[in-house]
Amino acid sequence: xxxxxxxxxxxxxxxxxxxxxxxxxxxxxxxxxxxxxxxxxxxxxxxxxxxxxxxxxxxxxxxxxxxxxxxxxxxxxxxxxxxxxxxxxxxxxxxxxxxxxxxxxxxxxxxxxxxxxxxxxxxxxxxxxxxxxxxxxxxxxxxxxxxxxxxxxxxxxxxxxxxxxxxxxxxxxxxxxxxxxxxxxxxxxx
Numbered sequence: 001x002x003x004x005x006x007x008x009x010x011x012x013x014x015x016x017x018x019x020x021x022x023x024x025x026x027x028x029x030x031x032x033x034x035x036x037x038x039x040x041x042x043x044x045x046x047x048x049x050x051x052x053x054x055x056x057x058x059x060x061x062x063x064x065x066x067x068x069x070x071x072x073x074x075x076x077x078x079x080x081x082x083x084x085x086x087x088x089x090x091x092x093x094x095x096x097x098x099x100x101x102x103x104x105x106x107x108x109x110x111x112x113x114x115x116x117x118x119x120x121x122x123x124x125x126x127x128x129x130x131x132x133x134x135x136x137x138x139x140x141x142x143x144x145x146x147x148x149x150x151x152x153x154x155x156x157x158x159x160x161x162x163x164x165x166x167x168x169x170x171x172x173x174x175x176x177x178x179x180x181x182x183x184x185x186x187x188x189x190x
Contacts, residue, residue, distance in 0.1 A: 007085070011078035018071045025064050112183055115165065122148055126156050127179075130166070135179035139168075142177060 116124060125146040130137055132145075143153040157177060160166040165183055169176040
C-alpha cells in the first residue's frame with residue numbers, strides 16, 4: 001500500500017503543478033513586458049520578409065514548454081503505476097507453517113489403508129487388481145482388468161516403483177508386478 005500512496009501523492013502533486021504551470025503560462029507571462037533588443041529591431045525593419053510577424057516571443061516560453069513536458073510525463077507515470085498496482089494482484093511469498101501438525105491415524109489402520117487413502121482413483125484400481133491376485137500379477141493383465149490404457153498403467157506403475165510400493169521384473173514383453181513386502185505384510189497383519 002505504501003507504493004500506491006506514493007504514486008497517488010505523485011499524481012496529485014503533478015496535476016496541481018500542471019494547473020499552476022498553465023496559470024503561469026497563460027496569465028502571468030503574456031502580461032509581463034518584454035524588453036526590446038536588437039533582434040526585435042531587426043525583425044521589425046525587415047517587415048516580415050522571412051515570414052515572421054516582427055514580434056519576438058517571450059524567452060521563458062521554452063522553459064515552460066520543458067516543464068510542461070516533464071509534468072505531463074509525471075502524470076502519465078503516476079496513472080500508469082496506479083493502474084498497475086490496482087489491476088495486477090501482488091504476488092505474495094508463501095508463508096511457512098511454524099506449527100508442527102501431527103496426522104492422527106487410528107490404531108487399527110494399516111500402512112496399506114493409509115496409502116490407499118492417498119491414491120487417485122486410477123492408482124487405487126491398479127492396487128486393488130494386484131490385491132485380488134495375491135500381490136503379484138503381469139502388467140498387461142493389470143491393464144486389462146483395471147480398464148486403463150497401456151500408457152496410463154505404465155506411468156502409475158512407474159510412480160509406484162519410485163515410491164517403493166511395487167517391484168517390477170521383466171517377463172517377456174511385459175513386467176511382473178509385485179507389491180512391496182512392507183505394504184503386503186502390513187496389509188496381511190490387519
